[in-house]
Amino acid sequence: xxxxNDVKLSDVRLAAQEGFESVEHxxxxxxxxxxxxxxxxxxxxxxxxxxxxxxxxxxxxxxxxFRPPYQPISMGAVAGDARGAxxxxxxxxxxxxxxxxxxxxxxxxxxxxxxxCYLQKGESVKASVQREILNTRNHxxxxxxxxxxKILVKGADAGRFLDMIYTNMMSSLKIGQxxxxxxxxxxxxxxxxxVVARLDEETFLCHTTSGGSDRIHAWLEEWLQTEWWDWxxxxxxxxxxxxxxxxxxxxxxxxxxxxxGMDVSREALGFMQFKDGMLGGIPARAFRISFSGxxxxxxxxxxxxxxxxxxxxxxxxxxxxxxxxxxxxxxVMRAEKGFIMIGDETDGTVIPQDLGLHWALSKKKDYLxxxxxxxxxxxxxxxxxxxxxxxxxxxxxxxxxxYAVDGTVRENGVKNMIGRVTSSYYSPTLNCAIAMGLVEYGxxxxxxxxxxxxxxxxxIQARICDPVFYDKEGVRQNV
Amino acid sequence: xxxxxxxxxxxxxxxxxxxxxxxxxxxxxxxxxSVAVARGVRAALGLxxxxxxxxxxxxxxxxxxxxxxxxxxxxxDYTAVAGLVKKLDKALKGLHFMAVNVxxxxxxxxxxxxxxxxxxxxxxxxDMSKFGVGEVARSRLGQVAVAFWxxxxxxxxxxxxxxxxxxxxxxxxxxxxxxAGVGFYQD
Numbered sequence: 001x002x003x004x005n006d007v008k009l010s011d012v013r014l015a016a017q018e019g020f021e022s023v024e025h026x027x028x029x030x031x032x033x034x035x036x037x038x039x040x041x042x043x044x045x046x047x048x049x050x051x052x053x054x055x056x057x058x059x060x061x062x063x064x065x066f067r068p069p070y071q072p073i074s075m076g077a078v079a080g081d082a083r084g085a086x087x088x089x090x091x092x093x094x095x096x097x098x099x100x101x102x103x104x105x106x107x108x109x110x111x112x113x114x115x116x117c118y119l120q121k122g123e124s125v126k127a128s129v130q131r132e133i134l135n136t137r138n139h140x141x142x143x144x145x146x147x148x149x150k151i152l153v154k155g156a157d158a159g160r161f162l163d164m165i166y167t168n169m170m171s172s173l174k175i176g177q178x179x180x181x182x183x184x185x186x187x188x189x190x191x192x193x194x195v196v197a198r199l200d201e202e203t204f205l206c207h208t209t210s211g212g213s214d215r216i217h218a219w220l221e222e223w224l225q226t227e228w229w230d231w232x233x234x235x236x237x238x239x240x241x242x243x244x245x246x247x248x249x250x251x252x253x254x255x256x257x258x259x260x261g262m263d264v265s266r267e268a269l270g271f272m273q274f275k276d277g278m279l280g281g282i283p284a285r286a287f288r289i290s291f292s293g294x295x296x297x298x299x300x301x302x303x304x305x306x307x308x309x310x311x312x313x314x315x316x317x318x319x320x321x322x323x324x325x326x327x328x329x330x331x332v333m334r335a336e337k338g339f340i341m342i343g344d345e346t347d348g349t350v351i352p353q354d355l356g357l358h359w360a361l362s363k364k365k366d367y368l369x370x371x372x373x374x375x376x377x378x379x380x381x382x383x384x385x386x387x388x389x390x391x392x393x394x395x396x397x398x399x400x401x402x403y404a405v406d407g408t409v410r411e412n413g414v415k416n417m418i419g420r421v422t423s424s425y426y427s428p429t430l431n432c433a434i435a436m437g438l439v440e441y442g443x444x445x446x447x448x449x450x451x452x453x454x455x456x457x458x459x460i461q462a463r464i465c466d467p468v469f470y471d472k473e474g475v476r477q478n479v
Numbered sequence: 480x481x482x483x484x485x486x487x488x489x490x491x492x493x494x495x496x497x498x499x500x501x502x503x504x505x506x507x508x509x510x511x512x513s514v515a516v517a518r519g520v521r522a523a524l525g526l527x528x529x530x531x532x533x534x535x536x537x538x539x540x541x542x543x544x545x546x547x548x549x550x551x552x553x554x555x556d557y558t559a560v561a562g563l564v565k566k567l568d569k570a571l572k573g574l575h576f577m578a579v580n581v582x583x584x585x586x587x588x589x590x591x592x593x594x595x596x597x598x599x600x601x602x603x604x605x606d607m608s609k610f611g612v613g614e615v616a617r618s619r620l621g622q623v624a625v626a627f628w629x630x631x632x633x634x635x636x637x638x639x640x641x642x643x644x645x646x647x648x649x650x651x652x653x654x655x656x657x658x659a660g661v662g663f664y665q666d
Contacts, residue, residue, distance in 0.1 A: 074661070077601055077661040077663075081602065081650065082621070085649060086649055086650055086653065088622065089621075089623050089646040091642035091643060092642050094484075094641075152579060154577040155575055156575065234508040234549075234576070234577040236506050239584070240640050240641045242583070303583035304481040304501060304582075304583045308480040
């Protein structure tokens, strides 16, 4: 009778028999007419059956409350809009069109599409990634980082609020300075990371991961609206207001100097500082931050000027071998530096302590997740912890997610696992395979060799090492 | 040099759809019930704070639209934004508020023609039969968040995030296809 809610004739008769004589009761007992059509297909028949069961005329039974759709429209008017190119909204950065026309090999990053690499004519994906890495490390690379989340936090209690949101202290950040911060859930697990910049006494700009901007904005609002409603803090999600372009590599400063308009020298704009001004005639905020370990600036410009700024960088850097690079190059370069990535080194079960990030956990203040991290299981010394892994055969890249085994067998007959790979790449910079992984007692086992059996029956052996593979002193970014 | 996401793209079907190019927008978060805030906003913009779900128009295309219990959206000339933010900062100094330029974070469309209600009703759960001039809807269109209002009976303005500007334009092209008339609000 009701095709949407699968209500049968016998159900309505049973309702009458059980004493649900009022039409409203019969409706709730059977779910008749409660689907999205609000009974437009079934109610009249249902009422007739109820009336028949009660030996009444239909008008005596009455009708349930009438709800929209009051008037019929064709199904085509409202159904099936999510198909073809409109199946799912794709978020596009201000540079998206250029990337599409210039060899961008896209990957999905949340609802965004970002270039994994830029394919040149006849080039393989692998060769393209290696070229981009070497070019950025030796000359200059350009990254579209517009998808990074940017949340503005302002108010008299903004510092106090961010001290609760981040594991490290943000209220002590000086105006004009940047600080890398970690966010944990109330269960202590890492949920996001990024650089915070203090714009003025009351205002902070919080960068989130590309996939995290909406989720983290909602997270901030939830705490402000439900728990700390009396704190003076407002937030606005400014992610799409700016195109953010990273100018990276030994020639990065020369590129910006050629654009002109702002002093970006080591003295005027030190590492982890930012400055507002003009670059190439475009209003810009230059952040001297580095996710690659190279001399690096991230330049935020109004989104409507993003393409213009991008074009200017390419034009002035032509003879310096400037070239755009994609997300895989970004990933490899950060792994070479031992920088963690939310979603690679973390999977919702990882706490900062597992990743050796104790330095970012304030002892002087409370923060979301702090209490949870004091639970016995979180303090357990045998938790899998972050280490670097160098395969003994330098060309053997360990498959992502591979498990390490110690040769023993658990009671249930499964090989005993003592860790897993979280990031694994071939490093063209170091000319060998590198990986990061979480390993039981990892940091206490430096120099030990452990086994990673692969699904195709091989065993890759790797030596446990420090996760920073390249330029541990940070000489390259600090020039 | 500045480019809006669709650079003024147009489409004519059941209704006329056009992207408005660069539109000045300021997100203002503040206590909408505060007399001091209202006084400051009036001094800076020459506009009163809107009631719940309302939009108020001023001179020269300037308008202020309710967004949430503690947020309004100021619409103005693209080039006027920096000046107005400064004025708001000055007029509201000492109060708890945030005024910030969000012009580049959005795309704005004008939909015109007698079928406007029908086209919007295909994508929004908002009850278009009770929606009048002067009201603002914060809703969705298809799968994405939008805000819209009727400037007059046959004209709607619709705001979405810049990154989905192309998606919204394509969505409107399908919904307003000449063969896709519904004839519910308009015969």
